[in-house]
Amino acid sequence: MRDRIGTLLSKYDRRVPRYTSYPTAPHFGPQVGPGDYRRWLAELDPEAPLSLYLHIPFCDSLCWFCGCHTKVVQRRRPIAQYLEVLAQEIDLAAEALGPRRRVCHVHFGGGSPSILSPDEIEAVFARLNACFDITGDADIAIEIDPRDLDLAVIPALARGGVNRASIGLQDLSRKVQAAVNRMQSFEETEEAVETLRAAGIGAINIDLMYGLPHQDVAAVEETIDGALALEPDRLCLFGYAHVPWMKKHQRLIDEAALPGPEARFAQYMAASSRLVGAGYRWIGIDHFARPEDPLAVAAEAGALRRNFQGYTTDDAVARIGFGPSAIGVMPQGFIQNTTAMAAYRDGIGRGDLPIARGRALSADDRLRGAVIERLMCDLKVDLGHFGGDFTAEAAALDEMRADGLVEIDRGAAGPVIRVTAKGRPFVRAACAVFDSYLTPSETRHARAV
Ligand SMILES: C[S@@+](CC[C@H](N)C(=O)[O-])C[C@H]1O[C@@H](n2cnc3c(N)ncnc32)[C@H](O)[C@@H]1O
Ligand code: SF4
Known part of the structure; x- marks a missing residue:
């Protein structure tokens, strides 16, 4: 065997790619620019509800495995300055869209959007609500790192309408955590989940990883048991993508401690069978959901979709991305914002939509x-x-x-x-x-x- x-x-x-889009992002190019994007926005069916993605590219410490577009900040000022620019970008896109649009999905990703203060969260929602009609039954999700989450933020999230939280757990073993610079106790994760639920943010996703340095089947199974104790609605099981030629900080990871292909496979299969044994439906390659969860229901009905965050029920005709590196999905093609913060800020300062690349389909x-x-x-x-x-x-x-x-x-x-x-x-x-x-x-x- x-x-x-x-x-x-x-x-x-x-x-091979993860196929969160096709063509995949490495095949986007400069042939699509702000002019095309403005035209694409104006051409959208005014009746069709939209989906929004807001990228918050800050964390308070760097996990060495991180493959996301983020930056470590020790001060609040860069975050506040960024949010001012983000608000201008929301205005610019809303203006280009013309008539006020309905929105059925909002996703705050990162980085760690949980780094925002209650006032900052209220200001972002105020701007979104000024520009869009977020429907009463919209899915509003946020990615949360329990280590930087100030529990005082949670009521502001609930007031904004957030109803789903994706929580980074990764691995519970101290040895693995030390090897990736992410010390996180089970208790702080549990406290985040309990406080979110108490505030009415009832849909809980948990992110787990395998293939990390020093991880083995026993560590993965122990982590799964810990995650199951939190009774999440969904779990994502990500295989560590080690791409140090693209993410230089991954060089801090001791390659000799990384599990090889067979060990990774054993971890993936052990984790999956434990989750399935606990009653979760295995969705696609790496998501698990309770049978009654909308993701499992959509999978059953052949209505599941895949986007840059993974598997989703979001079937909006277009997804508008905000923030550096954010990717927009339009009926006409893909567009990606510039990644560098300075270029992003300068572009918006000039009144341009800060598109760097894209791909017409x-x-x-x-x-x-x-x-x-x-x-x-x-x-x-x-x-x-x-x-x-x-x-x-x-x-x-x-x-x-x-x-x-x-x-x-x-x-x-x-x-x-x-x-x-x-x-x-x-x-x-x-x-x-x-x-x-x-x-x-x-x-x-x-x-x-
Ligand atoms: C933006 S983070 C989630 C929120 C928050 N920043 C956190 O880490 O708790 C998205 C998820 O991507 C996964 N991830 C990050 N880097 C990865 C990598 N190199 N390979 C595979 N998954 C990765 C982690 O599971 C992480 O929770
Ligand atoms: S907290 Fe999340 S986004 Fe930030 S460095 Fe860690 S994995 Fe990356």
Whole structure:
């Protein structure tokens, strides 16, 4: 068994994208700029509700594994200054959108949005409410690092309408925590969860990681048990993406202490089976949800979506991104804000939407993007339903079929690809077959499993 897993990993645990978009972000370029974005915003159906993403790129200390776009700040001033610019960006986008729009999803990501003070949170919500109609049943989510969360912030979040919190837990073992510069007690995480629930923020997600230095199956299982004691609605289980050539601070991690591919796989499978054993539905590659949770319900109905935060129920026609590095998703294509804070601030100071890169979608991109999204979400895709000619891709999956990772049936209009239970960890490799931009020499991605 061990040998067979080793063979599968050496064949399919390739450095392929996470497919949170297609084309993926490395294929965005300068050919899409602020003028295109303004036009795309103005073209949106005024009746269709939107989704908003606000990036808060600050943390109070740096986790050495971090792959997010963030900066450590010791003072409040840079945060306050940033929020002033963010408010201007919200005004600029609302102006470009024209008529006041309804909003059905808001996500505060980071970095650590929990670093904001109650007054700052109120000011952000005041600006959002001045520019948009956030619907009464909107999903409003925020990412929280329990270590920087001042519990006094929670009532302000609740007043703003926040109803979902994603809490970073990662790993409970002190040895692993020390190796990644993230000391976090179970008690502080528990206190955050209890205070959020008491304030009416009832939907709790927990982020966990595997593949960290010194992590082993026992540490992962202990962490899962701790996370389960918090009775979350959803959990995300992220494989540590070690990309020190892109994230220089990851060089602080002792590579000799990193688990190898087989050990990572064992951690992933042990964590997943414990979560499934506890009654959670396994969603896509790395999410778990209670059967009655809207994410599990959407998965069951084939209505799950995938975006830059992972699996979601958000099916808004467009997602407007705010803040440096934020990515917007429009019917016409993707746009990404400039990453450098100075360029972001200067752009907005000039009254420009601070777009650095993007990608207009061709008909082929839409087709392949839809196939990849269904495979990532449903672990199944009926190629006939999409109308394209995928004969070559179906043939390219033959090796995965022979290895028992996918099944290929003849459907009424074309091949139907089904990822088997054994193939779930390798679904990204199946998606890569449909990716016409991926070159065999691409090495910028982390391991697939
Ligand atoms: C923006 S953080 C969540 C909120 C908060 N900053 C925190 O860490 O508690 C998003 C999540 O991404 C995951 N993550 C960060 N860096 C990662 C990496 N290099 N590989 C895989 N997952 C990573 C962690 O699980 C983290 O909780
Ligand atoms: S707290 Fe979250 S965003 Fe900040 S460094 Fe750690 S993982 Fe990255």
